[in-house]
Amino acid sequence: MxxxxxxxxxxxxxxxxxxxxxxxxxxxxxxxxxxxxxxxxxxxxxxxxxxxxxxxxxxxxxxxxxxxxxxxxxxxxxxxxxxxxxxxxxxxxxxxxxxxxxxxxxxxxxxxxxxxxxxxxxxxxxxxxxxxxxxxxxxxxxxxxxxxxxxxxxxxxxxxxxxxxxxxxxxxxxxxxxxxxxxxxxxxxxxxxxxALSTRGTPPVVMSASTPATVALAEHLKATGAVMYSAYWCPHCHEQKEMFGKEAYKDLTIVECAADGVNSQKALCDQKNIQGFPSWEINGTLDSGVKPLARLAELSGFKPADPS
Known part of the structure; x- marks a missing residue:
């Protein structure tokens, strides 16, 4: 059956x-x-x-x-x-x-x-x-x-x-x-x-500590005109900032591209044709994505101080 x-x-x-x-x-x-x-x-x-x-x-x-x-x-x-x-x-x-x-x-x-x-x-x-x-x-x-x-x-x-x-x-x-x-x-x-660490239009707070090397690199990037294009809601941008630490990242030149972000410079980002975040402009060349600090040092010509 x-x-x-x-x-x-x-x-x-x-x-x-x-x-x-x-x-x-x-x-x-x-x-x-x-x-x-x-x-x-x-x-x-x-x-x-x-x-x-x-x-x-x-x-x-x-x-x-x-x-x-x-x-x-x-x-x-x-x-x-x-x-x-x-x-x-x-x-x-x-x-x-x-x-x-x-x-x-x-x-x-x-x-x-x-x-x-x-x-x-x-x-x-x-x-x-x-x-x-x-x-x-x-x-x-x-x-x-x-x-x-x-x-x-x-x-x-x-x-x-x-x-x-x-x-x-x-x-x-x-x-x-x-x-x-x-x-x-x-x-x-x-x-x-x-x-949850951020409010509307404001990126999350950077929690990691900086080192003398990351502070020196951030100061060099700013002095040579390097720019980081960012958006407050972008987790990869936060990751990049954490690599520098809470003291060093403040020395960077960071442009907010989100239209609703605090101190937004969306018009500049549109003019630069920024396609992804973060994007770095170093020596007139745009490159998107999170960059290891060693790579940023190489691109910008940073030479760490000789400890001796």
Missing amino acids: TNTRLTSRLGSRRRNEPGRRWIRVLMAVLATIGAIDTGAITLKRWGLIGSLTCPGGAEGCDKVLNSVWGSVLGQPLSLFGFLAYTAVLVLALLPLVWKGEQRAILSALSWWGLFLASGGMAVFSLLLMGLLVFKIQAFCFFCVLSAVLSVALFVLSLIGGDWPDRGQLIFRAVILALVVGLVGLGWAASVDRPA
Whole structure:
């Protein structure tokens, strides 16, 4: 009896699968768009490609993607989005190209995989939208696009799957939302600590102590006209300042580029075509990214004093 029921169910799924083929194809298309979206952001954050054109304004995208919520485990958050979209793409297409008797079983399992993957992505994307609106307070087209794609994929997984027990499906959806939501909220709160050290428009307080060497380097950079272009909300800018320490960084010439930052010089940053933060202008040359102090000394021609 059990084998007959299983055979009947698999036969029914095999007959229904061609009718849902278009859903798999559509999910594959959306997942490909998402992979391109997140992949381009990841390559930009790794410095492998140039600046991206962000509809709605590049400043908002920079503010979101370079915020404390823009990285996980030292890697761009977009990298994990790329991996998630790639997983959805594989799950959507694999049953369409698979040959053999196991195709029906693979198809059924893949719908559960699509449901769990896209559901988790949708919940996490909505959490990120909340951070974007209430904490970061900026608009990022790439982030909104990813959220829309994630929700669309989840809806399509609900439409396309053969769900014999809707009650069980709803129960699992609630559990999935609670787990992803709680983990996401915990992560968001844990990385918010640097931002909590600053008020609106003001960068976090530098806590590390300076050394005679970092003070001397900062004084040399200022004397030779070196400029650091920064944004108060940029964690990488704070990281660069921490390398100098709380005494030395005050000797640097730092230009605030955020429009809502204290003492903003956004017009100058636009004139200089600043694409990322921090950016250093040394001897008339612009170079973006956090720089080791030894590299800054090399670029500026700084020669440490001979201790002898």
